[in-house]
Amino acid sequence: MLDFMDRVQNAFYSAIHWNRDNSYARLNESARALLDFPTPRGIHLSLSSLSSPQSATSFSLSSLGPISGSLSYLYSSIPLPVPSTANACLQSDVIEGYRQLQELVPPRNKEEAEREREVWLGGERIDQKEALLYGRMYLPRGVLEGLWMRRVDETSVGVVKGVSGAGRGDGGTLLAMLQQDVGKWSMEYMYSSDVALLGWRGLYNFGRDPRTHPDPPELPPDKPVGRFSAGAELYYGVLNKSAGMSTGLRYTTLPKHPGIPLTMTVTLNPLMGHISATYAVRAGESAAFASRFEFNIYSYESDVVVGCELWSRKSPESSKRKDLSFLGSARLSQKGQLGLLWEGRIKELLFSVGGTVDFRETGRMGGGRLVKKVGLEVQYSS
């Protein structure tokens, strides 16, 4: 279940017309949402409020170990339409499931965007580029997280994230990212102060260039409509001399696809010899399935994970999306790990109950437990 602050950030992304899916980091997002969904641990309560269209606060309590909590504030320079928990649409806003990718759109015209943005007061422009400020303080530990996001120009967004070092005594970490997206391709450059980590991510979409052909081509109705994308990422840590890289390929069907929506990806890490392939489908409106196969050519370790997500319609006649109620999602891996999650809404509260069970954990020297994680999360926002 998406946290309130995550929902606000998603609303900010859509308000500034930023396509989050066009990034290599989200190449296999559909499969990951269906297979790697996080289950709550312990009891987690969160109370949030969109105090004004441009600011939001949230307070959370969790029973993980001793009672711990966090307090977060968010400010955005543009109004954000974030629905409350009573009105949020589970399927699109709250629960991340199969992610249907849309056709590429060209980046906004610069002059148009400026004209929309400009605010005059006393003969001067006082508007600024869209920005978002977010801070979160974890109370018992005294750790502070901060995020500053700002549109740099029509195709770029800069993000600076930081975590204070109170808990770890090393002075904190700062991550600076510059994301560039022109539709046909996108790149991200990042720098982390922890080990002076330099990173680069790139994604290239095969097919038409939305800057030259803004409208999607008309195809016969029974032809598959999809998009191939390829990407790569490179990381290099200057201080600890660590490097990492990976490449990936994705095929996803677009909304006009006649058959069921599906997404296939294959990723490769040549340094570690790791290959993984995923396949995710949405079978109608009520179910989505995904599977992943991983293999390591050096250590011959392999794993197969399958997951599913089920919805049910309250009344068969109604076709409104809001009437879908979430039944649950489950995943099972060949290593004997089972994850279960059930989310829903009671009155105005959003809750999620879930756990992780490991059937093969017993026998290790550390003494594994059968039920690794179980928890309940309750969310309320106004």
Place this chain on the structure above:
Amino acid sequence: MAFNFNWLPLDTSSTTSSAFYEQAKSLLTAALNKSAKPPIIVDDILVDDLNLGVSAPDLEILEIGDIAEDRFRGIFRMNYAGDAFLTLRTKVQANPLNTYLSTTPAFTSPGPLVANSPLTIPVQITLSHFKLSGFVILVFSKAKGITLVFRNDPLESLKVSSTFDSIPFIANYLQKEIERQVRRIFQEDLPVAVHRLSLRLWNPEYAASLGNETTLPSRPASPSDKDTSEAPDPDTDHDPFASPSLHDGGEDVFTSNNVAHVAALHEAQKTLSLVTPKLRDVVFRAWACGSVSSTQTMWDKPALDFLLPNSGLDANGELPPDLAETRSISTAGTMTPSHGRRPSLSTSISSMSVGTTGSTTPARTPLRRKKKHRVVNLRKTQSTTDVPTTKMSDIPSTGTSTPLSETSESLPPPPPPAFSTVVNSPIQEEEAPVWGPDVKKPQPQRHFRHDSIDYESRPRIDMTAAERQRMLSELGPQVLQQAFIAKLVHEMRMRLKEEHESRAPGEKMWGVERELEQIEGDGLPAYGA
């Protein structure tokens, strides 16, 4: 003195060694996995092979600070160039990005797609060809176990071979890192481990009270852990430090007869019976009142030094021949030394006997000892000062007035006859047990003249050889008798100590002992924890 290492049981060919190695391996494995491992190690650390080699370390004694039956302190120089080795097996994470990202907060993680996918590699590391040379300070105390500290960094060289030997970069890194860790283990973890192991072997109650932490330290250890923990225990099999119990039969310490006598005496304190068993050839703690001297070391306690045959051992381990030295204790400074061999001691004692009726201070100084008033004078007094207190010097002060006149005559010139004369006098039967379960209050009314006994302090180690030789030649065969008596006395002390330990920790049976503890603090071996 020599150290005899019995290294043969550790030879892998014998059957006893396999059991030892199995236990050592499981102990080491448990210790290595007890604490949190660094994130680069993804699996448990298992000990594949452990062998202590066939050669023992060479120990050369540099200095012995203190030696007794139940304590020992010494400085050694240790050299080891044997063929012990240790093999560890575990799995490490080969993706440094994975290790890095697992330790940093997720909020600032760059969020790689699969660049941080894990790759676990099994690795086997063998530590061998240990070369150790260094100075080690060893302190052994029966109650507190063994403490072993290295004065310098003992590790000279160490060979690390692993499955990564074909990659020189990793092999060099492993060699440097493991050498660093082993040096740290020697300096920091090894003393703790040896201490706990020794406690577990010899003093399980104390070890249990430490919280059941009886395993080795948590860092990757080396076979030298076992090396040096075995090294200072040359007598693991035959343990002369075992407490001689009454059921022991007294194989090498006491005859059962004497032990039974002492037991009977001890029991007599607990009944209302007026009959007290007589003991021949004994000395009592009370006789040693004021038997202190300025040359005493910190290990000697007032009025107990004659009960500490160990503290009086000279370098050859023999008892001082003047155990039977008698020293008269007077009230106001008149001192009649039995023989003028040590006039300085007498004068110092006299000066001390004057000022001990004051309050006792808990701080001890090696020079001045407060005279402890240990007995209650319940008799109808015939002396000048008649203060029924629990002060120790009362009896001497009151008693010496009358028999002082007879002291000089009755005082036998050479020590041995005087000792036996005094000792053979019967012990008062109506003695009220007022302090200590097995020590008697002296009765100056009878022939028993404790005050006529002069106790010279033990010849310390710093005594000149000439003096020692003189004493030995003068006393001749009486040394044996003194040794026997001293051992008896030692046995009584042990009984007292056991009595203390069996009692509740806070409860003190006699007020005198409370005061004694106050003065002596925690340095008193008999009462030491």
